[in-house]
Amino acid sequence: MGSPRLRDVLERIESAVVSDVLPLVVFDLDSTLFSTEPRNLQIFHEFVERRESYYRELTALARTIRREHMGWNICESLQAQGVDNVELLEELRRFWRDRFFTDQYVLHDDPVPGSVEFVTACHQRGALIYYLTGRHVGGMEVGTVQALRSAGFPFWRGRCTLHLKPSFEMSDRAFKDDALADIRSYHGRVVATFENEPGNANLFLKSFPDALHFLLLTVHSPEAEVPSSGLVQCEDFTLPPSRA
Ligand SMILES: [Mg+2]
Incomplete structure (x- = not known):
């Protein structure tokens, strides 16, 4: 089940666009947008x-x-x-x-329920879609693009970027630092991030305290950090009925 707060993401994208600020939404891939x-x-x-x-x-x-x-x-x-x-x-x-x-x-992965529709909705409202993954260049980039496209995620249409680890050997910590710097380089507004690893979600919360940070309750590494109480937990991207 998705969280009612997913709807808040869409509203925040719209209000950034109205204020002439570029909204960014960051999506992890493995066990966030895709089930492995x-x-x-x-x-x-x-x-x-x-x-x-x-x-x-x-x-x-x-x-x-x-x-x-x-x-x-x-x-x-x-x-x-x-x-x-x-x-x-x-x-x-x-x-x-x-x-x-x-x-x-x-290519065997399936999209997590509601993910394609939700990412598309974010993109259509004007967000820059920042796909951020620890998958590496030099072995996973071609399949990753193919998987995103065949699942129907927005990709070849502008305002979408895919950031992979430059090499398999690069440390996760160095990669995360680079990624945070790249995200900031847009000088936009990070509206929301989506992650399945509590450590990464905690880091996003610390780095962008005004955004909404979602923790996908799929699978995560065995020695994961304790998730911060400031994270929004959800199982998938299905939008609950709207609050009328
Ligand atoms: Mg992941």
Whole structure:
């Protein structure tokens, strides 16, 4: 379920435009606009296909496991399903890492409910759409554009920008600092940000205290920060009925 405060974002975009200020809305991709569960599940099924004869416990698991069992990391998801074979988990971790961060596999993701409609509504009202993701250039950029376009997110039409990590190796901290500087360089008004990682959402709140900051309750990293009480929590982007 989305939050009633999603509607406030649209109103804030409109009032920035009326005041002749460029409104910016920042959207994370993985587990914010896109659900990565189908990507994880696809990788798991390919692993099963290749290794089923070696790891017998995979056979039953492949039949019962569903996308809702997929968490932030595929190995933890399997451990939660009772898999404790260390050799299997290690091999799967490598198999997963070689595929998860690639152009080809991001195409398996599904948009989070309401996300395409909401981003489109923000864009139509005049916001600059700032897609910001830790996906890296040099392996994920082509698939990311393709995924955004095939899902129907605004992209090739002006007032949309896509900021990826310049390399896989760059530290998250340095990337975030660069991203904040780039967002500020527009000299517009950050109206809202959307994130699934509490640490990033907290950082946005600190950096742009006048904006609305949403935390998507999808999945997040295991050692995540405690989310600030100033964040708006929501499960997806579906707009509740309007307050008439
Ligand atoms: Mg994310």
